[in-house]
Amino acid sequence: MTTPLTASYACGTDREPLITQTLGDFFDAMAARQGEHAALVSRHQGRRLSYAELRREVDTLASAMLRSGLRKGDRVGIWAHNGVEWVLMQLATAKVGIILVNINPAYRTSEVEYALNKVACRALVTMPSFKTSDYLAMLRELAPELDRCAPGELRAARLPELRLVVTLGDAEQPGMLRFADWNARGSADDPAVAEAAAALDAHEPINIQFTSGTTGFPKGATLTHNNILNNGYFIGEAMKLTAADRLCIPVPLYHCFGMVLGNLACFTHGATIVYPNDAFDPLATLQAVQDEACTGLHGVPTMFIAMLDHPRFKAFDLSTLRTGIMAGSPCPTEVMKRVVRDMHLSEITIAYGMTETAPVSCQSSTDTPLEKRVSTVGRVQPHLEVKIIDPQTGDVVPRGSPGELCTRGYSVMHGYWGDADKTREVIDAEGWMHTGDLATMDAEGYVNIVGRIKDMVIRGGENVYPREIEEFLYRHPQVQDVQVVGVPDAKYGEELCAWIIPKPGAAPTEDDIRDFCKGQIAHYKIPRYIRFVQSFPMTITGKVQKFKIREAMKQELGLRDAETA
Structure with missing residues (x-):
């Protein structure tokens, strides 16, 4: 039995009250206070707007x-x-x-x-x-x-x-x-x-973002003013943002990373948003940081790697940088160290969350020791609770023991649009959002993500759910059965692999499968590795053992799991 001091449970501070305004009212008040201050710079469009x-x-x-x-x-x-x-x-x-x-x-x-x-x-x-x-x-x-x-x-x-x-x-x-x-x-x-x-x-829905699931069909995570406005504010607080900051946002706005960790973190602090380009380009991002004297920079690990490894990296003056967020997929320790050392991001933070929690539930802060920033996803955000439970019993596990991470508080979504049953599957009667992620919590409350209960693959910051791709590939006239897994990849963290059992008498090729996918599903969902097999590894009860497919592919390709933080 665990005691409160040894249990994997933590509650964020409530010293600062939650924002109770709608997003529109809050933004109007900010614009009234600092109307002439720069709000937005869109470099590729040549546009600059004050608040x-x-x-x-x-x-x-x-x-x-x-x-x-x-x-x-x-x-x-x-x-x-x-x-x-x-x-x-x-x-x-x-x-x-x-x-x-x-x-x-x-x-x-x-x-x-x-x-x-x-x-x-x-x-x-x-x-x-x-x-x-x-x-x-x-x-x-x-x-x-x-x-x-x-x-x-x-x-x-x-x-x-x-x-x-x-x-x-x-x-x-x-x-x-x-x-x-x-x-x-x-x-x-x-x-x-x-x-x-x-x-x-403020508790009415304002935003829907699609997130896939094990059903194979995307679900519309529905978020309120209260969800995303407060989350944006406390994210900015962890970064110690002020009106003097200029945040470079190369991450996409259609994702919570751009619109909440980026836009709303800035708007809640009167800071300036800088878009370097319409979509990520390492050279344009480096140029924007230098030319706009940016103090902050967001990105998934692959973006930071692309900038650090760019042939012209050393030609840019990045000395104005101070903070930012690396998130979206596991953050390699060595990449974090290079970012701190070579990009002047001494106060960069790590954030963890999911679309259904608006999205951030844990984040390191600017003064978190470096060893904790590169090995954990920080501690619970204000006004939120997290706990780590045994997935089978629901009991809170002792600190240091792995279990499923759950979160509760203002950030938990309104629900999945038009899908009460799926909502109940992830949000229990006590309001806890079950993330499906395996995590541990140390004695100081720092959380480390150690794996996933769900089958999700994170490729370059994009969450990819194998069941969705399997359902699509089942439509191919020559496919009898298919299993999709993630395999380690040095560039993207993970890549997709499809094992396919062809229909009797059929002999599809890899190009047949890829051509079938092109134009119908997003490019990042098209499997990089395709193998045609006669059977899948199965349990005695007839369940496919996906971990054995993954291990077989790792052995075939000579791969090791990507380093995670």
Whole structure:
């Protein structure tokens, strides 16, 4: 039996009260206090906005949304990389109670169709294309009716709830509205915006982010003003952010890392956001840090590695850097040490969480000893509780013993959109979110993630759930059975491997499988390793032993597990 002092349980401080305002009200108050201070720099767009200027643009867009017939509780998707429009959407939807739905830019036709229909999106803001992704072509495949309807009057058989498509491009598109033209409908002084804002409650949903699960289908983690605003604030507190800080954000905004650990950490402290590019580019990021005198830098380990190993790394002056966050996947100790030594990030922190907890539940701080920063994910955040339990009994384990990490408090999501059963599977009757991650807690309360109960693979900061990929590959006409696992990878942390049993008489090739995936699922979900087998390792009771598949692949490829922290 464990005592309170030896049990793997910790409760965060409550010295500072939680923010009770809505995101819109909080942002307005910040803009009123420091209107002339720089709020946002989007280097690839050549745009710079003060807090006062950003507020006017937010109010104008919020007005345009209301004048387009959108109302509190409606879902509006954004399918785009980082830029001014993304943050305008984040703040404008929050101001009038519209729920922003983050669509991963890597999604392809089947994935975006599922996401839009799952939460019944009324409108979608999308970039026209990016590299090899043609977003407008994908939308026309799903909704050919766009070519013969007026903007805002879409009636599509495959997207029955979608009415309005807004493009971030300059060219006019049949059935779509340009963002600039949509925005022009609004007014920064529209009294309807203030009226809508006054009717909101901080505990109402404001954001949906898709996260996959063992069912193979993405679930819409639904987050409130209270969830993400407070989480952003306490994340910034751990970094000791002030209005004097300038945070470089190369991580994607469609993910909590960008929109909460980045945008909201800044907005809650009056700091300046710097977007170096629409998507991550190591050279553009280094240039932005130098030119904008950034004091903070966020990234997943692979981003920091790409910058450290860039041939021109030593040509940049990074001496203004102080803090930031490394998160998204296990943080290798040696990479952390190089970041501290070579990038001047002496106060960089490590954060741990999941989308369902808005997302951060544990974080190191700027004064956490280096050995703890490279070997743990820090301690519990304020106003939250964490415990580590025996997955079989539910009992709290002694400190130092592994078990499932659970968290409780303001950050736990509203629920999975339209899926009460799945919500109950992860949030118990006492309000504890069961993360599925295996962890230990030391005598000082520092938490270390040691593995995963769930089957999740983390590839370069992206959470990939094998069951989702298996369900997709089952559709291939030559596939009888398939198992997907993660195998260690020096660059991405983990890579995907698919073991496939072909149908009798079939002889698919690796190229057949990859061609089947292209354009239908995100590129990072396409297995790097594909093997055709006659059977899977099984238990006596007929369960597939995935760990044996993983071990066999490690042996074949001469791999070792990536170093984790």
